[in-house]
Amino acid sequence: MKKFLGIFIPLTLLSINMNGQQKSPYPMDELISRAKEFVQMLEKGDYEASVKNFDETMTKLVPPEKMKQVWETVIKQVGKLKQQKGVRTESVPNYDIVYVTCEFERATFDVKVVFNKNKQIAGQFFTPTPVPYKPPGYANCDSFTEIDVAFGKQGWKLPGTLSIPKGDGPFPAVILVHGSGPNDRDESVGANKPFKDLAWGLASKNLAVLRYDKRTKVHGVKMASQKDTALTVYEECIEDTLYAAELLRKTEKINREKIFILGHSLGGTLIPRIAPLEAHAAGFIIMAGATRPLEDLSIEQVKYIFMLDGKLSKEEEEKLKETEAAVQKIKNLTQADSNKKKEKILGAYPEYWLNLKGYDPAETAEGIQRPLLILQGGRDYQVTEKDFENWKKALSSKKNVTFKLYPSLNHLFISGKGPSSPSEYQKPGHMDETVIKDIADWIHALKK
Numbered sequence: 001m002k003k004f005l006g007i008f009i010p011l012t013l014l015s016i017n018m019n020g021q022q023k024s025p026y027p028m029d030e031l032i033s034r035a036k037e038f039v040q041m042l043e044k045g046d047y048e049a050s051v052k053n054f055d056e057t058m059t060k061l062v063p064p065e066k067m068k069q070v071w072e073t074v075i076k077q078v079g080k081l082k083q084q085k086g087v088r089t090e091s092v093p094n095y096d097i098v099y100v101t102c103e104f105e106r107a108t109f110d111v112k113v114v115f116n117k118n119k120q121i122a123g124q125f126f127t128p129t130p131v132p133y134k135p136p137g138y139a140n141c142d143s144f145t146e147i148d149v150a151f152g153k154q155g156w157k158l159p160g161t162l163s164i165p166k167g168d169g170p171f172p173a174v175i176l177v178h179g180s181g182p183n184d185r186d187e188s189v190g191a192n193k194p195f196k197d198l199a200w201g202l203a204s205k206n207l208a209v210l211r212y213d214k215r216t217k218v219h220g221v222k223m224a225s226q227k228d229t230a231l232t233v234y235e236e237c238i239e240d241t242l243y244a245a246e247l248l249r250k251t252e253k254i255n256r257e258k259i260f261i262l263g264h265s266l267g268g269t270l271i272p273r274i275a276p277l278e279a280h281a282a283g284f285i286i287m288a289g290a291t292r293p294l295e296d297l298s299i300e301q302v303k304y305i306f307m308l309d310g311k312l313s314k315e316e317e318e319k320l321k322e323t324e325a326a327v328q329k330i331k332n333l334t335q336a337d338s339n340k341k342k343e344k345i346l347g348a349y350p351e352y353w354l355n356l357k358g359y360d361p362a363e364t365a366e367g368i369q370r371p372l373l374i375l376q377g378g379r380d381y382q383v384t385e386k387d388f389e390n391w392k393k394a395l396s397s398k399k400n401v402t403f404k405l406y407p408s409l410n411h412l413f414i415s416g417k418g419p420s421s422p423s424e425y426q427k428p429g430h431m432d433e434t435v436i437k438d439i440a441d442w443i444h445a446l447k448k
Contacts, residue, residue, distance in 0.1 A: 028089050028096065035098035035113040036084060038121065042071045042111075043081045055120035057224060061344070062124070069319070074126060076316075077305065077422040079105025095122065095221075101129050107190070107426040114221075123221065128426075131191045135200060136430035144203035149210070151247040152240055156219055160212025160244070161185055162251070163203035169253030172260065172282075172443055173208040174198075175244045177237060177274070179265025180294075182217035187264065190425030194264070194412045201436035207443060208254055210247070215240055230338070230351035237270055238277065245278050258282045260443060263289060265383060265411065271372075272364035283371035283446060285439060288383040288411055291362040291390035295327045295353070297382070298346055304381050308421055333357065362394035372401045373442050375435060377409030379420045404438055 034053055041050035047064040054062065062070070075081075082103045090097045094117060099110040114123035135141060144165045152158045165171050176195050178187055186193035199209040216223060216236055223231060241261060249256045260283050263271045268289025275284055290297055302323050306316045326346050330353045337350040345353065365372065372395070376388035388405060395401045406413065410420040414429040 028098070031096055031098050031113075031115050031119065032087050032089065034115070034119070034121075035087065035100050035111070038113055038124070039081075039084060039100050039102060039111050042067070047071070053119070053121045055116055055118070055122045058121055058123070061224075069322075072315075072319075074104075078107040078109075078426070099127070106423045109190075109426075128188055128190050131428060133186075133193055133196060134428070136197055136433070138204065138433045138436055139197075139200035140204040141200065144200075149212075149247060151212075152215075152243045156215055156240075158212045158215060158218055158240060158243075159185075160210060161199070162208065162210050163199045164208045164253060165203055165206050169208075170255035171206060171208045171253055172258035173210065173248050173254045174202055174260045174262050174285075174439075174443070175241060175248065176209065176211045177241050177261060177263040177267030177270070178214050179267055181214075182220050183214045184217055185211040185213045187211075189412060191428040192412055192414065192425060192430075194414075194431050197431035198262070198436070198439075201431065201433070202440055205436070205440035205444075207440060208248075210244055212240070212244065231349065232352055232355035233266070233270055233273070234355070237267060238274055241274055242278055245281060249280065256280070258443070258446075260285060262287065262439070265289070266294075268383075269294075269361050272361050272368060273359070275365075275368045275370070281370065283373070283443070284368065285373045285375070285442075286391070287375045287413065288377060288380055289361060289374070289387065289391070290383045291360070291387040291394075294356065295330045295346060299323055299327055300384075301382060305422060308419070362390045365391070366394055366398070370400065371442075371446055372398075373404070373439065374401065375404045375413070375438070376406070377411060377413055378405060378407035379409060379416060380411040381420050382411045402442060404435075406432065406435065408432075409435070 038050055038053070041047070047068045051059065051062065051064055051067055082105060085101045085103050085108065087101065088099045096115045098113045098115070100113065101108065101110050108129050110127050110129050112125055112127045113121055116122040144163050146161050146163050149160045149162050150157050151160065176198060185195060187195035195211045199211050202209050245259055245261070248254050248259050259281055261271065261274060261278065261281050262285040263269070263274070264287040268286035271284045271286050271289060275281070302320055306312055306320065312320070329345050333350050333354055335354060338354055342349050374388070374391050376385065378385060385405070388403070392403055408415045408417070409432055410416055410424060412425065413431045413435045415432050416424060
């Protein structure tokens with residue numbers, strides 16, 4: 001599932017491989033006009049017209065009523081569209097992309113429109129407008145270097161970055177596992193890059209860190225086009241984590257006996273599934289990992305965001321009822337549904353939900369015999385202290401589990417005051433230094 005500013009919405013796989021440039025086979029002016037018109041139609045509420053240039057796959061995935069739901073969710077979170085501020089373009093094999101930078105009342109971000117060779121819209125989603133990254137004060141950029149890496153299953157290779165301390169090593173290493181959605185290697189959310197903060201902060205403390213673009217980002221179109229291939233969290237997250245660990249074990253200057261796996265959000269939720277498959281890992285770190293069913297969290301998040309202004313409108317009540325009905329569909333799924341005509345529910349096909357059915361992360365984690373560090377932000381509305389307490393209830397008796405709660409931090413482990421909100425992610429910030437220190441100290445304190 002894809003999170004847009006904290007809410008689960010469809011368009012899970014609508015991303016494309018951004019590696020490698022090629023000249024567009026036709027002028028971009030026409031595509032720019034079509035992309036700007038697409039945004040104009042959304043602003044006017046003419047959803048029938050907005051989807052007129054969709055290709056066959058997009059037409060099935062995002063009919064007018066779904067486009068209406070997505071756009072209205074955006075408006076709820078960041079306010080009305082004030083103006084289109086500009087455009088930029090990019091070309092990759094078989095696709096051209098137009099980014100329309102839009103200024104809303106409470107945030108500015110890009111509407112990304114992907115065109116196929118027939119000038120049809122093959123993908124569309126909302127993405128943060130690039131903001132120059134300023135290193136956090138705790139990052140000592142002179143103490144480490146970075147190298148480009150590539151790894152993964154044949155046909156599904158992923159690009160990544162390995163941050164490695166200067167010196168002879170061997171160094172303990174950390175693999176970063178993303179949350180939901182087609183994340184880049186920095187896990188960019190709004191104006192923030194929590195995985196880049198983690199990588200540079202930990203590398204400054206003598207730890208190597210591997211981060212990489214997620215499979216649903218690099219191969220999103222390919223995954224969406226394989227209608228007969230089921231997508232579960234194994235293909236989305238778990239399998240590539242195993243390949244990442246294999247890469248590190250073969251990399252110079254890495255202590256293969258001290259490779260740790262850190263999962264954030266969905267990545268944290270899946271650590272109990274990853275652990276038995278990666279027998280060589282020295283330990284695991286869960287950051288804001290949910291313990292409750294993801295579909296239940298979707299209702300909780302929708303309610304939270306709708307109630308930020310203290311009341312529910314009639315339209316919001318209807319949307320909440322739709323979400324609740326979708327969640328009930330997920331609850332009622334049986335294995336027989338995986339063989340029926342495929343229909344997405346809350347952005348994912350039945351196989352995805354069936355794969356998670358009955359999964360209790362906290363209970364499953366009881367079987368992990370290696371060290372475990374569990375971190376939670378007190379201002380997190382996406383994964384809350386309820387989940388943190390579930391981890392503690394299940395694992396407090398285990399001597400090799402450490403718990404840390406940070407009252408002022410949000411889902412990205414960035415400090416703030418008052419109730420957290422989606423618009424908070426649009427404000428540039430950095431992962432709190434205390435979190436970086438606690439992770440580094442925990443790893444360095446562990447004996448072989």
